[in-house]
Amino acid sequence: MPSSSDQPDVLRGTLDLLVLKTLTLEPMHGWGIAQRIEQCSRGILGINQGSLYLALQRLQQRGCIAAEWRASENNRRAKYYRVTAAGRRLLGDETTSWRQYVSAVEWVLGAS
Amino acid sequence: MLNRLRYAAAALLGRARVDRDLDDEIAFHIDRETERNVERGLTPDEARRQALVMFGGAERLKEAHRDARGTRWLEDVVSDARYALRGLKRNWALTIAAIGTLALVIGANTAIFSAVDAVLLRPLPFADPDRLVMIGENNREFLWHMADAAPANYLDWRARVPGFSDAMAYADFPLSVTLMVDGAPQLAPAAIVTGNFFSVLGINAEIGRTLRDEETWRGGANVVVISDRLWRRTLGGKASIVGSTISIGGAPATVVGVAPPSFRFPRADVDIWTPISWPKEQVSAISFRRAHWLRVVARLKPGVSAADASVQLRDVAQQLKVEYPVTNRIMEAELAPLHRFLVGDTRLPLLIVLGAVGLLLLIACANVGNLQLVRAASRQREVAVRVALGAGRLRLMRQAFTESLLLAAIGGALGIVLGWLGTRLLVALQPADGSMVPVAGFTVDWRVAAFVLGISAVCGLLFGLAPAAWSSGRSPNEALAAGGRAGSQSSRVRGWSEKLAVVEVAIALALTVGAGLLVRSYSRLLNVDPGFDSRNVLATSIELPPTRYNTAASTSQFFEQLVARVRAIPGVVNVAAVTQLPLTMPGWSSDFSIEGASAGNFSVSLVHRQVTPDYFQTMRVPLLRGRWFTTADRGAPYVIVINDEFARTYFKGQDPVGQRITFDKTPDSSSTWRTIVGVVGSEHQISPATPPANEAIAPFTQEQSRSMSIIARTSGDPVAIAPAVRRSVSELDPQLAIASIRTMADVRAASMSRDRFLMTLLSLFGVLGFVLAIVGVYGVVAQLARSRTREMGIRIALGARGSAVQWLVVRHGLVITTLGVVIGGAGALLGARVLARVLYGIAPTDAPTFLLVIAALIGAALAASWLPALRSGRVDPVMILRDE
Numbered sequence: 001m002p003s004s005s006d007q008p009d010v011l012r013g014t015l016d017l018l019v020l021k022t023l024t025l026e027p028m029h030g031w032g033i034a035q036r037i038e039q040c041s042r043g044i045l046g047i048n049q050g051s052l053y054l055a056l057q058r059l060q061q062r063g064c065i066a067a068e069w070r071a072s073e074n075n076r077r078a079k080y081y082r083v084t085a086a087g088r089r090l091l092g093d094e095t096t097s098w099r100q101y102v103s104a105v106e107w108v109l110g111a112s
Numbered sequence: 113m114l115n116r117l118r119y120a121a122a123a124l125l126g127r128a129r130v131d132r133d134l135d136d137e138i139a140f141h142i143d144r145e146t147e148r149n150v151e152r153g154l155t156p157d158e159a160r161r162q163a164l165v166m167f168g169g170a171e172r173l174k175e176a177h178r179d180a181r182g183t184r185w186l187e188d189v190v191s192d193a194r195y196a197l198r199g200l201k202r203n204w205a206l207t208i209a210a211i212g213t214l215a216l217v218i219g220a221n222t223a224i225f226s227a228v229d230a231v232l233l234r235p236l237p238f239a240d241p242d243r244l245v246m247i248g249e250n251n252r253e254f255l256w257h258m259a260d261a262a263p264a265n266y267l268d269w270r271a272r273v274p275g276f277s278d279a280m281a282y283a284d285f286p287l288s289v290t291l292m293v294d295g296a297p298q299l300a301p302a303a304i305v306t307g308n309f310f311s312v313l314g315i316n317a318e319i320g321r322t323l324r325d326e327e328t329w330r331g332g333a334n335v336v337v338i339s340d341r342l343w344r345r346t347l348g349g350k351a352s353i354v355g356s357t358i359s360i361g362g363a364p365a366t367v368v369g370v371a372p373p374s375f376r377f378p379r380a381d382v383d384i385w386t387p388i389s390w391p392k393e394q395v396s397a398i399s400f401r402r403a404h405w406l407r408v409v410a411r412l413k414p415g416v417s418a419a420d421a422s423v424q425l426r427d428v429a430q431q432l433k434v435e436y437p438v439t440n441r442i443m444e445a446e447l448a449p450l451h452r453f454l455v456g457d458t459r460l461p462l463l464i465v466l467g468a469v470g471l472l473l474l475i476a477c478a479n480v481g482n483l484q485l486v487r488a489a490s491r492q493r494e495v496a497v498r499v500a501l502g503a504g505r506l507r508l509m510r511q512a513f514t515e516s517l518l519l520a521a522i523g524g525a526l527g528i529v530l531g532w533l534g535t536r537l538l539v540a541l542q543p544a545d546g547s548m549v550p551v552a553g554f555t556v557d558w559r560v561a562a563f564v565l566g567i568s569a570v571c572g573l574l575f576g577l578a579p580a581a582w583s584s585g586r587s588p589n590e591a592l593a594a595g596g597r598a599g600s601q602s603s604r605v606r607g608w609s610e611k612l613a614v615v616e617v618a619i620a621l622a623l624t625v626g627a628g629l630l631v632r633s634y635s636r637l638l639n640v641d642p643g644f645d646s647r648n649v650l651a652t653s654i655e656l657p658p659t660r661y662n663t664a665a666s667t668s669q670f671f672e673q674l675v676a677r678v679r680a681i682p683g684v685v686n687v688a689a690v691t692q693l694p695l696t697m698p699g700w701s702s703d704f705s706i707e708g709a710s711a712g713n714f715s716v717s718l719v720h721r722q723v724t725p726d727y728f729q730t731m732r733v734p735l736l737r738g739r740w741f742t743t744a745d746r747g748a749p750y751v752i753v754i755n756d757e758f759a760r761t762y763f764k765g766q767d768p769v770g771q772r773i774t775f776d777k778t779p780d781s782s783s784t785w786r787t788i789v790g791v792v793g794s795e796h797q798i799s800p801a802t803p804p805a806n807e808a809i810a811p812f813t814q815e816q817s818r819s820m821s822i823i824a825r826t827s828g829d830p831v832a833i834a835p836a837v838r839r840s841v842s843e844l845d846p847q848l849a850i851a852s853i854r855t856m857a858d859v860r861a862a863s864m865s866r867d868r869f870l871m872t873l874l875s876l877f878g879v880l881g882f883v884l885a886i887v888g889v890y891g892v893v894a895q896l897a898r899s900r901t902r903e904m905g906i907r908i909a910l911g912a913r914g915s916a917v918q919w920l921v922v923r924h925g926l927v928i929t930t931l932g933v934v935i936g937g938a939g940a941l942l943g944a945r946v947l948a949r950v951l952y953g954i955a956p957t958d959a960p961t962f963l964l965v966i967a968a969l970i971g972a973a974l975a976a977s978w979l980p981a982l983r984s985g986r987v988d989p990v991m992i993l994r995d996e
Contacts, residue, residue, distance in 0.1 A: 030137060031144040049141065049166065050173040053134075057180055061119045072140070074147070079137045 015047070015055045016064075017098060020083060020091040023065060027082035029072060030056060056081060064090050120181060127187075134177055138170050189514070196515035203487055207519070210480045213884065214523025214571065215530055217469075217476035220877065221567055222531020223538055224469045226560045228462050236451050237374055239314020240411075245418055246453040247279070247408040247425065250444040254703070254717045258446060258453065260284045262439070263390065264401035265432060266408050269445065272428045275421035279410035280305065280312040281388070282378050289384060290657055290849045292359035293346055297849035300342060300360075302384040309385065310337070312411050313377065320354035320369030327387040334365040335387065340373035342383040360384065361657030362847065378407065401439040409450060422447050438778075461870045461950055464626075468877045471623045473567065474574075475881045478612040478619075479888045481575030484516060485609050486895055488579040509580045516576025517569070524568030531564065532556045542869055578608045606896060610928055613885075613892040617932025620885030621969055622940040627878025628961040629947055629954060630871040636953040637864050642695055643795035643804060645732035649823055649856035650830035651693055652837060654848070656818040664816045670844065671812065671820055675724055677840040678824050681833050688727040689812060689820040691720075693856070694795040695863040698805060703777040706762060707785060718758070718775065719797060719805045724812045728753075728792055730825050731856075738769040738790030746813040750786040757794040758806035773808070786810070799863040801952045823856070830855050870950060882969070885932075890976035893925040897980035901987060909989035918978075918985040925977025926970075933966050 022028060022036045033056075034047045059065045064087035072078035083091070122130070142163045149159030200207045235241045247269060248258030261269075261281070270279040283304035291300045307329075310322035322337055336358070338347070347353055357364045365386070376382065394400055412421050429445040488495070495508065535556060654674075661667045671689050678687045692699040701717040725741045727733075736756055745751055752773065759768045768791055774783040786808075794804035812820075826833055834853045841850050861868075897904075904917050944956035954961075 029140065031141040048168065050168050050176070053137070053173055054176055054180060057177055061180075072144075074144075076140060076143070077136070078140050079133065 014098065015051060016059060017091070017094045018045075019052070019055055019059065020064065020087055020094070023081055023083045024088065024091065027080045029078040029080050031078075033081070059087065062086070062090075120186075130181070131174075131178075134174060138167070138173070142167055188510075192511055192514040193518060195511065196518045199487070199491070199515055200518065203490070206483050206487055210483045210519050211523050211526065213476050213479055214520060214568075215526035216880070217473050218524050218527025218564060218568060218571070219530025219534050220469050220880075221473055222527055222556060222560060222564050223534025224462075224466050224873075225563050226531065226535050226556055227538055228466050229559055229563070231455060231458060231462060236454070238377075241451060242449070243412045243414075244313070244450040245410050245412060245421065245447040246450050247410055247445060247447045248453075249404060250446050251442055252444075253442055254701075258448065260404040261406045261408050261445075262401045262404045263406055264395060264436075265429075265440070265443070265445070266406050267395065268432055269408065269410070269425060269428055272431070273410070273421060273424045275413055275416035275424050276410040277413045278308055278312050279408055280309045281406040281408045282306070282309060283388070284405055284407045286379060288655055288849075288851060289360050289386070290362070290655070290847065291346075291384070292362075292847065297847050298346070299849040299851055300383040301379065301381040302386055303378055303382045304388050305385050306388050310371075312409060314411075315372065315375055317369035318372045319351055320367070322369055322371070323385065323387055328390060330389045330391045334360075334363060335368045336360065336365045337369045337371055337385040338367055339371055339375075339383045343370045360386070362659040363657075398439065401436055410447070418447065418449060457866075460946075461866065464946060464950065465870065465873050465877075467946075468623060468626060468874050471619050472877045472881050472884075473571065475616050475619050475623070475884045475888075477571050477574040478616045479884050479891075480519065480571075481578045482609050482612045482888055482891055484512075484519075484575060484579040485612075486891065488512065489895075512580035513573070513576045516579065517572035520568040520572030520575075523571070524564055527568070528556060528561060528564050531560070541872060542865075578612060581608070606899075609892045609895065613888045613928045614932045614935065616885040616888040617929050617969065617973070618936030618939060620881040621933055621936030621965060622943055623874075623881040624878040624965045624969070625937075625940040625962055626944060626947060627871075627874040628965050629944060629951060629956060629958060630867075630874050632958065632961055633951040633954045634864070634867050634871045637800045637867055640796070640800035642800055642860060643733060643793050644694055644856075646856040646860045648826050648828075648830050649731070650826065650833060650837065650853060651821050651823045651856055651859060652853040653693075653819070653821045653851045654841065655851075656848070658818060660847075661818055667816045667818050668812065671724065671822075674822060674840060674844055675726075677844065678822060678837055681824075681836040681840070683826045683828050683833055685825045685827055686726055686730040687822065687824040688730040689724045689822050690727050691722045691817045691820055692797070693821045693823070693859055694731075694797060695799060695859050696797075698797040701805075702775040704773055704775050704808070705777055705779055707772040707774070709762075717806075719807045720775075720810065721807065722810045722812045722815050722817055727809075727823075730823055731795070732825075733795060734793040736791045736793060737767065738788070740790060740792075741811040741813070743813060745811045748814075750784060750814060751789045751811060752786040753790040753792055753809045754788055755792055755794040755804060755807040755809070757804045758808065759791045761806060775808075796863075800860075801864075801867070867950070867952070882972070885969070886972045886976050889925055889928055889973045890979065892928065893921060893977045894980040896924055897921045897984045901984070904984045904987045905989040905991075908987055914985035917987070918981040921981035921984050922974065922977045925973055929970055929973035933969060937962065937966065 018037050019033055022033050022040070025036075028036065030049075030052060034049065034052055037045055037047055056065070056067075060067060060081075064084060065081045066084055067079050067081050069077055070080050142160070145163035145166060146156070146159045149162050150156060152159075154162065236244070238244060246258070247261065247266075248256075249261050249265065250257055251259065263281070266279065266281045270276065273279075287302050287304060288299045289302045291298045305323065307323045307325045307327035310316075311325070315322065317337065318340060320337075323335065326332065327335060338353070338358075343349055343353055347358070353367050354369060355366065357366055359365075371385065410421070412418065425445050425447055429440075429443065432440045433443065498508065654671075656667060656670060661670065675687050675689055678684060698719045699721045701719045704718045723741065725743055725745075728735060728740050736759075738753070741751070741753065754768060762768075763771070768788045770788065772785040772787050774785050776783045779785075792809070794807070796802060796804050797807070822837070824830065824833065824837065831853075837853060838850055841848055900920075904920075907917055908914070940962070941957060948956045
């Protein structure tokens with residue numbers, strides 16, 4: 001079992017991006033989002049639970065995601081989030097700028 | 113942004129639900145994590161423990177979540193308000209005193225502001241009112257300024273000033289016409305106007321049409337526009353009124369339209385607008401340029417400024433001087449914005465009242481500020497504890513302000529209600545002719561409400577200032593060290609409340625001095641001898657319609673018969689008729705010359721009246737020389753009686769009786785000479801404040817008028833004979849309507865109504881301010897005396913006499929009052945100058961008024977300080993020391 005202290009924290013600012021991306025696959029509750037990000041990053045990225053819920057609140061305030069209560073996969077009441085149109089736009093923009101950022105950092109690191 | 117607001121609003125409204133949601137969400141997360149750990153083979157307990165560890169600080173998350181909702185400040189405000197409300201409830205006596213004071217004063221401000229708003233601030237209810245100007249004539253020899261215009265001059269201005277898009281005119285005198293409604297005569301206030309009257313103002317008819325330009329001239333059908341009020345209340349209110357015929361003064365007239373309900377120009381009560389109907393051939397007659405009786409309103413062309421038009425108008429007046437030297441030799445023309453002209457004399461009194469009520473507001477703020485300080489001081493331990501526990505200064509200040517603003521809000525809400533009542537009171541108080549507030553009506557609307565909101569907020573901030581400054585400047589040590597001794601006061605509180613009391617006394621002094629000056633001025637006015645005896649005289653005005661009374665004989669017959677009938681009424685001592693009652697307005701005026709005296713010596717015009725023989729005896733106007741009129745004057749050579757003012761000004765040392773005058777500056781062979789047969793005492797033509805003008809009075813037997821007032825002196829209450837007078841009129845002419853019947857005492861009171869209005873309001877505010885200031889002084893002294901009870905007890909225990917201890921307390925009140933009097937006195941000396949123009953026979957620096965008010969204030973403050981002093985003097989040292 002991976003313990004959270006071994007994992008690198010998600011970079012500040014990229015959590016919103018990861019949450020949005022995860023939610024484009026399907027509407028999901030908070031725990032599920034954390035699981036999904038961990039799985040997709042092959043266990044490399046760990047999510048601070050507190051930050052996750054604050055990020056969800058932040059995105060909701062900006063109208064990028066919407067929330068509703070419904071039954072979960074184990075038949076419990078859970079709060080599901082889904083991406084809104086504004087959220088998809090933001091994801092597109094943020095993904096582009098993230099890719100630019102990554103390649104820029106690569107170039108710098110690759111320079112000898 | 114919008115999303116944020118929506119989220120914040122939802123979070124605020126459903127605060128409990130949002131919190132619960134988050135709890136549920138966290139619980140679900142931990143349960144799910146636990147399940148997964150169990151699936152991995154952990155014991156349930158261990159699985160849950162690890163899930164909790166994994167999640168981290170749930171409470172910290174909740175707090176961060178709450179902060180991020182963006183509603184924190186609002187929640188703080190709500191909790192501040194709750195706290196403030198609790199505080200206000202705890203000390204309800206103080207709270208009621210504060211709210212009562214605020215409501216009263218904000219109410220007074222509301223009422224006065226609504227009047228000021230209606231008269232001074234609101235634009236006139238015409239199309240593009242800024243483009244409208246009033247034109248008047250100036251004549252330096254007659255001392256005319258913006259005076260009535262002559263018809264021919266008006267027509268020339270209209271035709272020649274390029275900057276006017278059009279100019280209209282109306283007769284500048286109130287007029288009533290007799291309207292026959294279902295066979296019964298009824299008087300209707302009317303206005304005589306040019307055909308373009310409505311179009312220049314930009315007013316369209318409610319139904320039908322307004323007047324047409326060509327209807328200025330005689331020749332067409334007899335048409336009128338009627339008011340909405342007359343249409344609905346008297347004439348049935350049906351649309352078929354347009355085109356129907358009504359009987360006005362015995363002649364038929366066609367109603368062409370109904371004016372909109374809000375249109376009340378040139379006078380508020382006008383019911384009928386009738387065209388001026390000039391005969392075209394009269395335009396060139398000299399009387400058309402000599403008689404001045406029109407008010408002229410012009411509309412400026414777009415892009416033309418009032419200054420440009422003014423220059424053009426002056427040029428035209430210059431041309432007319434050259435073209436018509438006989439009438440226009442020194443006649444100038446001037447224009448002024450219509451609104452400013454109409455507001456005229458009411459501007460200053462209204463602003464004075466507004467200033468006074470504003471000062472009252474300041475006193476109230478200081479007073480409530482002091483109450484708040486007392487409250488704050490009684491809570492100093494609580495505040496100290498909060499500071500010690502880490503409450504921020506800003507937070508404490510905000511708390512203090514919240515409480516003040518809450519008070520102001522409650523006071524303001526009540527104030528609006530009181531203010532609405534106040535506007536009713538103002539309407540009732542204002543002069544009957546509506547001259548004080550010359551608008552259709554005024555009430556509390558959203559503009560006034562916004563004003564109240566504004567002053568309430570300013571109030572709250574003002575009187576919150578002292579407690580806020582005080583509570584933020586506290587060190588917990590100081591307050592806690594003061595211990596549990598109730599009512600002990602830091603020197604800081606004392607300093608603040610003393611300053612506030614000084615301010616109160618200073619403003620109250622200024623306010624009361626202003627009120628005192630007006631009261632003294634009014635009592636001087638009351639004592640002015642108007643030149644006649646106003647007691648036990650009944651008066652009523654009658655206007656004979658020219659259609660049925662078109663000869664001098666019929667007119668004089670009617671009035672002579674009426675006078676005879678009224679004389680026969682039991683209780684009538686004497687009766688007469690006169691063209692113009694004194695203390696209303698001057699009759700027509702002209703220039704004049706005295707036989708044998710060189711022309712050009714006379715620079716003032718002469719006012720005229722006609723009277724029936726017994727007028728002077730009925731009014732008890734003294735005969736100084738010569739004789740009164742008699743019936744023997746009928747058919748005899750023209751005679752005239754002049755007033756004392758005229759005799760003293762123009763017949764210095766000589767006997768005027770037997771000399772001849774004519775109403776013409778440059779007499780020629782066509783002039784009519786009149787022999788002076790008597791000199792009588794001068795009556796005030798306009799008001800007690802306006803000195804009598806030179807007057808020439810002609811006998812009705814020689815010069816008739818269709819418009820006369822009947823006056824009757826009675827042995828008992830004059831009102832008792834009113835029904836009999838009415839009956840006499842309808843017996844003589846059943847088709848004649850009679851205007852209201854008044855007593856001359858009413859007429860006299862009405863001539864001073866504006867002064868009375870101003871005096872009443874200022875006295876009211878003065879008394880209120882005075883009482884508030886004295887209460888303020890009492891509060892401060894009493895608070896101080898209480899806080900020094902221990903000290904007093906010790907002093908007495910050590911042998912001080914009671915009177916010495918009392919003096920300590922009284923001295924405190926005296927110092928505050930004296931300081932306030934010195935500051936306020938200086939302010940009043942400077943500020944009273946604005947009153948100069950509304951004062952009669954008294955200087956704004958009138959020493960007796962100042963001294964009296966100062967003495968009264970100091971006396972009252974002494975008395976107010978004496979009460980707490982008495983208590984201090986009676987302190988029982990044993991009781992005090994045992995309490996410790």
